Amino acid sequence: MAALTLRPVRPAMPADDAGLAELDRSTWSTLHAVLPRPVPPYDPFFEEGHQPEDFLVAEAEREDGPVGIAGYIRLVPPTPLASNAHVRQIRGLAVAPWARGAGVGRTLLRAAFAEARAQGANRITLRVLAHNDPARALYASEGFVVEGVLPGEFFLNGRYVDDVCMGRSLGPA
Template sequence: MNAEPVVRPATIDDDAELLEIDHVTWSPRWSPGSPPDRERDPAFFREQHGGPEGFLVAELDGVVVGYVALHPAGHLASHSHVRIIDGLGVLPAAQGRGVGEALVRAAVERARAEGAAKVTLRVLDTNPTARRLYERCGFAVEGVLVGEFVIEGSPVDDVWMALHLDS
């Protein structure tokens, strides 16, 4: 794998690869939820993901190695100017190759193209690598929910970050 990441919209054909990325990259250090269960999650784009429309995928040498999820942050008209990055995963073998940054920057550009004025995300304070990635992409901390989660018996802060877009 020597190529630059290529980011494109996800399709239903990416389902199995994204499910595998989700399974391989899950850790309690960066997700307060339960680990993905292959028995109960037979498809990545299951009903709660709403299909592939809100996802971008990254390829290296034609192989899907990562994804980012970008969705409206809420259902109110007064909140329609905000998008949220609510999922990011990169296969361990592709980490450190610019894939995460390419995905985040592509998500920001998609949000801008959709007319959004702001992109938000949440990251656990136990994931400093992801936080540095978001900061490189221009995101800043807007708030911290101290001890919002208890993971493996320890309180974990939920860090809210945002990027305000120039329209």
């Protein structure tokens, strides 16, 4: 693998639509996806409910190539209710195959923690499929704990898969 130089994580911009859509398609896997594999014609990446302001983007420069989008994380309020406005939820994390193993996922998580705090949150949550061991290990290493399990919540590839709810404190906002 060629060496990567990560750039500072930044907010997504409307111009990232095509690059993020391609990243999303290239990382589709039954390890984490509950929706079927996307097929042409493809929908835009940004649409109602998925706006640029919901995403943070990691870019990296490869030793052997140009700067590219190495990953993204989607961070949103879990509901529109004022009673849980102190919580942010991760609803998507993707790392390009060429950038895996370089710390992009961890960098995006830490950027999401900082952004959530900047938005006034003191808690962050996510959901992950039980069989996604690499993601669960990453989340645990960053302080997430299992807070609940929805047994057999999804039927994927001919078997029932648990949905694991994880969370962690961000400390005072």
